[in-house]
Amino acid sequence: MKKIFLLAAGLLFTGSIYAQSPARFGIKGGLNLPNIVQSGNSDFDTKINPGFNVGVTVDIPLSESIAFTPEALYSTKGYKLTSSVGDFTQTTSFIDIPILASFKLGGSGLNLVAGPQVSFLMSTKNKFENGFGAVEQEYDNDTDGFNKSLVGGVVGFRYDITSNVDVHGRYAIDFQKNNENGTTRTPEFKNQVFSIGFGYKF
Template identity: 50%
Template sequence: MKKLTFFAILLLMVAAGTVNAQMRRYPPPRRYPPARTTYRRPVDDFYRVKFGIVAGANISNIVNINNSNFNTNTIVGWNVGASLDIPIVRPLSFEGEVLFSQKGYKAYTADGDFTQRTNWIDVPLLAKIQLAPAFNLVVGPQISFLTSTQNTYRSGFNSVSEQIYTRDADGFNKSLVGGVIGVGIDLSPNVELRGRYTLDLQNNSSDGATYPDYRNQVFQVGLGFKF
């Protein structure tokens, strides 16, 4: 009886040692706490005053308001400047800009090709309406100040270019009022894709003539970077 008890105790000790060795060799897997997910609300920066830099391309020509059959070819220029966006009340804000803008047109005649390129300082004063979270409509007046005019004549292999800076030499109004309408798409909180159409609301002739009634029209596309 004593021998049986001794052997039973010995077997229990061996079994306990084996289990302990196995647990040391293969420890139980660690359990990590579940990952904590954080939810960030989108930032609503509508009521933040924003300064910006804008740049883009102009596709321009002139139109004759008195003659719908009159047409000229377009030329490509560029625009660059600064902007200021001031919120008023959702969805309305005020957007003012100061831009250097190239305009002009090209015409083909029997005597050759004529290209006129004019440089302006444009000051759009726009109402900006947020139609959707990333889509805006702009509309309003624009004041333009002429800085210089370049006329180029090409006939065959001959080319003559005339640069005009004198205020009264080119027969153009030096300041004009126009209209602007356009849209903006927010690619990110600080980057906007812009498209606009502008048309002078005044005859660009400085002699007061009402016929012909030539006016600049410009299609613009570009980017705005806001801070």
């Protein structure tokens, strides 16, 4: 994680030297379509648990076609599971810090984005439903063995509709498991999220 922040600092320093135009701040938000990638002995049939993301971004030009574009997002993730005894839904809330570079393709408004991401777990909510009712639980992640911070990667696109408004889509996946040991209650998995949304730069 230290190397990631050093890389970000280096890009920021480079941008301050070579930027051809001032940095631009913006806001963004969109739809999350999260699920999990199972590992270890986990073998469940999981489904998407729709969520959202919202946050801020800054665009720091490094050259005419490359920019450093870090973000800070509040993002909900998780999954759904249907079994013979009922339906289980897990919703997790994270602060995501994507440390991205964007690459402009030719003279169009299309940009490719890619880079590492650090995610900080804020809360976890479980919900179990069957024919007799529903039970919800929000619990302390430290005592339940969840990793509080995760490193992952992001790849996607951004299309600049105007100089202020864009539409974007991306795929993000954690490189680390949610729980290094895994339990029957908390199986081992990695978060993955497809997302699409809009952004506005000031």
